[in-house]
Amino acid sequence: MNTDTTTVDLAETPVAPPATPDRPDRRQALADLRRRVAGTVHTPDDPDWDAARMPWNVVVDQQPLAVVDVRDAGDVRAAVRWAVDLGFQVAAQPTGHGAVHGLGGDVLLLRTGALQEIVVDEQRRTATVGAGVKAGALLAALDGTGLTFLAGSNDDPTVVGMTLTGGISWFGRAYGLGSDSIVSVELVDGLGRHRTLSAASHGPDADLFWAVRGGGGDFGVVTRMEVALHPAPQVWGGRLLWPLERLPELLGVFARATAEAPETLSTWLHAYQFPPVPQVPEPFRGRSFAGVAVALLGDAEEGERLVEPYREVPGLAMDLTGDVPLAELSGIAAEPTEPTPGMEWSQLLARLDEDTMEAIVRSVGEGSGSPLPVVQVRHLGGAFTRTPDGGGAHGPVHEPYNLFLLGIPAVPELAPAIEACFERTGAAVADAASGRTLLNFGGTRAHSTWWSDADRERLVRAKAESDPLATLRSNRPVSGTMGP
């Protein structure tokens, strides 16, 4: 659970509160919506309401006004205009991987799954995707081209959703943040205006292009995005797993090896405690492991050389490394893609010294009593620390590691123990933590402590221009609040 919530009084910002015109009653309003959009409108009276309203992270029990499966970009525009006319709000939520608490009955949820366009231009090294395209679908389309987009661990988030708020990719140490690889964006802003943004934009559009690249979904509903592709002629990687009791030695090797790793290599350390449930495949079911997951832009020979120091840790239980076709990139982390209840806690670490490693082992290692199925330390550094010319609003990540804790409250009674473990671990690593949480690892609480004060002011100004009535609701509102 993130406790680093900062709230900013909207009255202090140039963002006007939403208009509250005389509203027709809810039934009339929804009938009007159905007339205006071509896609399916789901409402609380429908038998499929629960399936329609639930996000991927089913811990978030959201109760929006209605859900629209938009048919095309025209539907997005019609839905936003409807919300403006009637004084409601709109939130784009293609999957709900990044769902946050607090989205209520005044909000129309847009599912963009129908926007499935994928155009790969190998010559220009770009891919143009619709707002419903999931990371796995783009990776599959790129398989064999020798080019990749800045994909993360999981196939299921949309390219647009993961990229707008940074995009921490396996390939980010070599190529930087996903948001800085955005080439152009088409969106419907908070007044229902269609806007096309790129480095060639001028005036307010230029500010907006800066803002969406790291400022997230607060400025418009993106219908189409063009991203840069990067060379990946060969990818080697996978997981090496030991019994959990080897976590202390593994952490030591990880700290030393990552300090010298080339930028073409990403290494993530894991402590796993897999529950004995049918959803967990054999041979992981009911077992605990410490492990490293690696992805190398390179071949098997180089990969084997780079993981050699890890192989010296005794007791290797599983070696799941090999050549990785791009379409199988998500197999490295092998995370669930089905809807899952997830509680997350995350902090960037300024260092991984002896004290911090001991604190991690004490909090989540063997015998700690930790209820967490997944603990991850991602090695960052490399191009994450650099600001490219004309980069977007996200800004560089100077901290070399990200600590991420995942709890799965399969039954609600587990939640207090998970929160207690978050608090315990957070306190134990506090000396090394920078106090910053990456936007894409912010969990289920809307917050915006990421941006500097100056950048946030600029973001709030861009929001006031693109969405003056505060019609749009992002999971990471740039004002620092979840809206009115």
Ligand SMILES: Cc1cc2nc3c(=O)[nH]c(=O)nc-3n(C[C@H](O)[C@H](O)[C@H](O)COP(=O)(O)OP(=O)(O)OC[C@H]3O[C@@H](n4cnc5c(N)ncnc54)[C@H](O)[C@@H]3O)c2cc1C
């Ligand atoms: C299992 C798992 C693994 C993950 N791994 C990584 C990783 O490796 N790297 C990483 O960077 N992140 C990772 N994430 C975080 C994930 O990228 C973010 O939660 C991301 O926002 C999900 O995007 P989505 O569109 O799929 O989700 P949603 O929850 O549907 O959308 C999240 C937010 O994105 C914005 N958004 C989405 N679509 C649009 C649109 N068309 N227009 C405007 N705004 C839009 C909205 O503000 C929305 O609130 C992971 C998350 C999970 C659950």
